[in-house]
Amino acid sequence: MADALGTLRRFLLLTGLYYAGAVLASLYLRTPDDITLFWPSSGIALALVVSWGKRWTVVVPFAVIALHLTVVPVPLAFLPYSILSNTLAALAAGWYCEHARRADGLHLRTADGLMLLRSGLILAATSATIGTAGLLHAGITQPIDAGRVWLLWALGDILGITTFTPVIALLLGPGGLREGLWRDRVGRREQVVWAIALLLSLAGIVSAGRSGNLYALGLVSMPLALLLWAAVRFSPMTTMVGTTLVVTFVSLLTGLGLGGFTRPLTLLDASVLMLLLVLISVIPVMLAVATYEQRHTATALYLRATRDPLTGLLNRSTFEERARERLTGETAEQDLSLLYLDLDHFKLVNDSASHVAGDDMIRTVGGLVGAEFGDEALVARTGGDEFAVLVPVSESQAITCGRRLLASIDGLRIAWGDQMLTAAASIGIAHSKAPHVDFDTLLSHADAACFAAKEYGGNRLVAASREGDELKLRTASMRSALQVREALDQRRFTLFCQPIVPLDPASSTKSSIEILLRWTDAQGQVRAPAELIAAAERYRLGPRLDRYVVEAVLQWLEANPEHAANIHHCGINLGGGTLVDEEFHDYFAARLRHSSISPEKLCLEITETSVVRDRTRAQRFIQRMRDLGCRFALDDFGTGFCSFGYLQHLDVDYLKIDGSFVRDLGNSELAEAVVRSITDIAHVLDKRTVAEQAETQAQLDSLRTMGVDFAQGYAIARPMPIATFFEGLAALKAG
Structure with a gap:
């Protein structure tokens, strides 16, 4: 009805x-x-x-x-x-x-x-x-x-x-378009002046016509000029309404013979008059449309340059630019809080549904983020599934808003085909009071807090100020990850080695070594890479670092075949991420097939914790490399979770006894019992043992007494550049 x-x-x-x-x-x-x-x-x-x-x-x-x-x-x-x-x-x-x-x-x-x-x-x-x-x-x-x-x-x-x-x-x-066309971009005063001038120009035409001026119709150029002014300065609708009024007014004057004008009597007069009015009605409107189209295009280009096309939020570069202005401007607010949000396990959505479904979720979450904060906040999508918000509120208010946002995201349900997609997020908050810290520092704190929230299990919020020293350690770890990238790009790593000697004098006279890594910092100092290696593992740079080491070792050995011939085995450490990286598996296998170095000379050292992480994939890698001839050593043995439980199923050649037990020999009965037990079990399983970090002759004697096969540590030799080690070895043999 x-x-x-x-x-x-x-x-x-x-x-x-x-x-x-x-x-x-x-x-x-x-x-x-x-x-x-x-x-x-x-x-x-x-x-x-x-x-x-x-x-x-x-x-x-x-x-x-x-x-x-x-x-x-x-x-x-x-x-x-x-x-x-x-x-x-x-x-x-x-x-x-x-x-x-x-x-x-x-x-x-x-x-x-x-x-x-x-x-x-x-x-x-x-x-x-x-x-x-x-x-x-x-x-x-x-x-x-x-x-x-x-x-x-x-x-x-x-x-x-x-x-x-x-x-x-x-x-x-359409109402939306109509509303936009009414909206002028200029001040009210200019519009009033224009309207008065238009009325005066029409009145001038009437006055000239009544005076009997033969050229009175020429004054129509005055309202035409004003219509062109409107086309450039005002909204298209203003121009169109003005054009309709002017043309109707002039046509009534001339067509009806009003105001002193004569009605056209011939076909030529009528045609010329009508063509003139057609031009007056077309030119301002076409100019107004062209101007509007240009403004619309400029606006679209501006939005494309400053907005994320998927969510309509600010993009990263624009957000950072405006955030820096807020933090450093003269009118900077007393309280500013930066919230950094990252969706948890978002890759599962793309993999299980589709990237289109992922885009739909990003768009929906972007709407929730934008709706949670007012117009005073800067809200941006800064990455694939990452968002950032800079809002002028205290830390406690930011935490309240963040928790409310987490609840909204956690309650999100998106129907996609026969699936019901859900979402969760982690949020890090960094707060600043005037005078504010620089944006990079604030973002680093918020990002580190967000990373901490993810490591705590996700779907939670962490404020940087409440993490204290833990957050500083995470930030330092992030810097170390950047240093790893930089050192790899600039090839600032150097190969060192430490000898592994048999405790039984009757064993092989060939040398065994473990490859150790050193890196040169920005000041030119050679440093041990413990922090860098830990950061590389944490931020998934391990496979790249290990590939660098493997390539460097093989290249050195290939370039020095006389030294390679004297090696019994060369130990190379591999991280947990490398064991499960299929690309590294393929690379290493192909590299060995094309190398002049026998795979039997390589002993790949892996930790039991990395094996426990993905035992099936680790065993597959071990078996593949053993088929090529490589040997394996289980590093840091004795500090893991269930060493003896799975050892009989793990095909390795050496057990490297963790140095914490070796250093305590002579001072701890527990350490002696652990070393003895590992040695006995290894021999039962037909494996050899290597004692790490042997620092005194007394420790070497104890290890020999307990039947340990090999030892390495300061009691034998300190780590040295690989070239230096083999030069010294050659000199010793020559002497």
């Missing part, structure tokens, strides 16, 4: 609008055989079919019949032609618009304006052809005047289209 009532109201409104335009045009008629110089209804009809579709041309025949019954009576023979000329012309124009417009619909752009102009020409030609035929058939016009009648009819339609179609189409069109 409501829809039917709404349709009826729209029908009456559009019919009345078309009728009003026809009544206005009837003012130009002086005799029954006159042709109106201005037919606004054609512009209204075109706007109607453009905005609502061809089916609404149904209003045209009703309005035309009402016109002829009330205001403009015509011979009965002409009535069908009058109805058909207006109705069929509107249908033809509507059909052309439907087929010529773009898939994204009709918008305020130059291409669509030209399309409307072409459809208007079709409407005018169709209407003029049918109307002229009707006038001839009814005997209102003589055949000799058919050309004049057709031209005046078509020009009247064109003038009505160029004057009324733009403004009526936008008034009847």
